Amino acid sequence: EVVLTQSPAALSLSPGEGATLSCRASQSVSSYLAWYQQKPGQAPRLLIYDASNRATGIPARFSGSGSGTDFTLTISSLEPEDFAVYYCQQRNNWITFGQGTRLEIK
């Protein structure tokens, strides 16, 4: 099983600041890495698929990069609605999710 490890576990930032979230895979997942945002009581929402492709309707302030084992989700300037939990997910070898990064308002 491919293990995805996200860092940091939690991140405390202010609106307007930039955020960088990381996801490391235990083995190469090529570019088959996605990022999801989840708010309390809601289903996850796809932000990025195949490492760097924004899903439909996702603002340009969200961007993804990386390949192989190391991936990054960057939020260029945080909006109040961006504070949530973010998960990475791979689909190169079955499907697994990371443990999540909680993005909190400072």
Add this chain to the structure above:
Amino acid sequence: QVQLVQSGAEVKKPGASVKVSCKASGYTFTANAIHWVRQAPGQRLEWMGWINPGNGNAKYSQRFQDRVTITRDTSASTAYMELSSLKFEDTAVYYCARSLAAAGDSWGQGTLVTVSS
């Protein structure tokens, strides 16, 4: 617009089975895979398996291989996930999702399954 509407919350006893439905609308049901993902309270998302609605072929995570069955009824545009031999730790929100982690990714609203004696 694409919609996945799941069945309502369930309370089951340990050892019982639960069957959750996922009714699709707004697209051609047989054109896209349907996945099932669960999330226990405060835990990460966990993939359970998927089905090709076109031919009915299903594949399962090794973790659930012996307890989960995913089926579909094309006439009703509905997918089903049945989990047997329920344990307390199966208490979770169960989601269906279309085209997981690809263009067109859409999720149901989730179904809470509580296992309690």
